[in-house]
Amino acid sequence: MLAALAGEVRSRPPFWLMRQAGRYLPEYRELRAKAGSFLDLCYNPDFAVEVTLQPLRRYGMDAAILFSDILVVPHALGQPLAYLEGEGPKLDPVRNVEDLKRLSRDRFHETLAPVYETVRRLSTAIPEGTTLIGFAGAPWTIACYMVEGAGSKEYAHVKRWAYGDPVGFGQLIDLIVEVTADYLCRQIEAGAETVQLFDSWAGVLPVGEFRRWVIEPTRRIVALVKAKHPNTPIIGFPRGAGHAYEDYVADAGIDAVGLDTTVSPVWAARTLQPRLPVQGNLDPIMLATGGKALETATRDILEALADRPFVFNLGHGVIQSTPPDHVAALTRILREWPDRG
Ligand SMILES: Cc1c2[nH]c(c1CCC(=O)O)Cc1[nH]c(c(CCC(=O)O)c1C)Cc1[nH]c(c(CCC(=O)O)c1C)Cc1[nH]c(c(C)c1CCC(=O)O)C2
Numbered sequence: 001m002l003a004a005l006a007g008e009v010r011s012r013p014p015f016w017l018m019r020q021a022g023r024y025l026p027e028y029r030e031l032r033a034k035a036g037s038f039l040d041l042c043y044n045p046d047f048a049v050e051v052t053l054q055p056l057r058r059y060g061m062d063a064a065i066l067f068s069d070i071l072v073v074p075h076a077l078g079q080p081l082a083y084l085e086g087e088g089p090k091l092d093p094v095r096n097v098e099d100l101k102r103l104s105r106d107r108f109h110e111t112l113a114p115v116y117e118t119v120r121r122l123s124t125a126i127p128e129g130t131t132l133i134g135f136a137g138a139p140w141t142i143a144c145y146m147v148e149g150a151g152s153k154e155y156a157h158v159k160r161w162a163y164g165d166p167v168g169f170g171q172l173i174d175l176i177v178e179v180t181a182d183y184l185c186r187q188i189e190a191g192a193e194t195v196q197l198f199d200s201w202a203g204v205l206p207v208g209e210f211r212r213w214v215i216e217p218t219r220r221i222v223a224l225v226k227a228k229h230p231n232t233p234i235i236g237f238p239r240g241a242g243h244a245y246e247d248y249v250a251d252a253g254i255d256a257v258g259l260d261t262t263v264s265p266v267w268a269a270r271t272l273q274p275r276l277p278v279q280g281n282l283d284p285i286m287l288a289t290g291g292k293a294l295e296t297a298t299r300d301i302l303e304a305l306a307d308r309p310f311v312f313n314l315g316h317g318v319i320q321s322t323p324p325d326h327v328a329a330l331t332r333i334l335r336e337w338p339d340r341g
Pocket residue numbers: 017018019020021022023032038065066067068069070071083087088089135151198200317
């Protein structure tokens with residue numbers, strides 16, 4: 001995985017899956033029932049280490065991703081957060097500069113100390129040769145949840161603040177940039193070998209706003225992290241960026257880019273700089289579907305990206321209804337690759 005991120009072309013590309021740990025695994029559901037709330041699970045290193053290791057035991061991915069959530073960052077800034085069963089995350093929204101006064105950095109690292117401890121333990125607990133991935137949400141996506149207070153269809157509150165009061169909204173983005181850079185540095189210092197920035201809602205912005213709220217804040221985080229840890233590769237995942245993927249890889253400063261399911265791997269291979277490592281992009285629903293369709297789609301991606309530095313992954317996270325057997329089938333296809341002439 002680290003060789004691929006450094007620009008090496010591997011005959012068998014390394015692989016891991018976004019949300020490789022989680023509710024599709026019976027052993028996760030069992031432990032989750034014992035842990036209490038989802039946040040209790042994230043902040044308990046014993047549980048979080050165990051959950052991180054669960055998919056590795058079954059499938060031997062080339063990388064382990066820290067088990068946590070992107071929303072621990074607003075939580076550690078003092079924003080109340082709960083995960084409601086079947087409804088997803090709920091936060092007390094911040095919608096203007098006045099609301100920002102309710103946030104504080106004072107207990108940021110103290111709240112996140114169990115996450116750093118989880119990373120520390122994982123760095124020795126994962127198998128030799130397996131890469132440890134740390135992560136954070138990118139500022140735009142974190143702001144989406146902080147301002148909307150939940151997932152959203154239209155992102156009207158966060159967009160109206162960003163478009164109508166860019167200076168005020170910029171204060172929120174600045175805060176997220178600074179604490180996220182610190183958070184990623186602490187993960188690296190605890191043993192994360194690469195970090196991924198999840199920008200799940202990058203795709204809802206028009207082009208000028210995309211530059212201002214996706215590319216620029218990402219570039220600033222990358223610069224802050226690189227100042228301390230120049231050799232740690234940073235993967236950017238601007239989900240839904242479409243044509244703006246080109247600007248993103250040119251200007252955000254990231255070392256590798258995650259492709260979502262809507263990007264053609266053939267287009268990516270032709271268009272993005274040939275030495276830029278790419279990661280992706282099997283449709284998670286294809287994995288849930290399985291069978292011949294899964295096999296064909298997987299091989300198409302492998303073929304399209306075989307000649308460049310590449311990390312196989314999904315184009316978004318594993319969905320809950322995925323049969324664990326399908327992940328085993330995918331793993332076999334990837335291990336046997338390249339299997340022809
Ligand atoms: C937007 C986002 C979130 N969290 C994350 C993102 C970015 C990626 C993406 O777009 O999916 C990232 C994330 N969330 C989780 C991880 C763990 C590592 C991994 O295995 O990938 C990672 C990297 C665990 C999780 N995060 C969450 C779960 C489910 C919690 C449970 O057990 O009930 C897990 C395993 C909860 C969560 N967390 C979030 C939502 C919207 C939800 C609810 C939706 C859902 O329930 O699937 C916010």
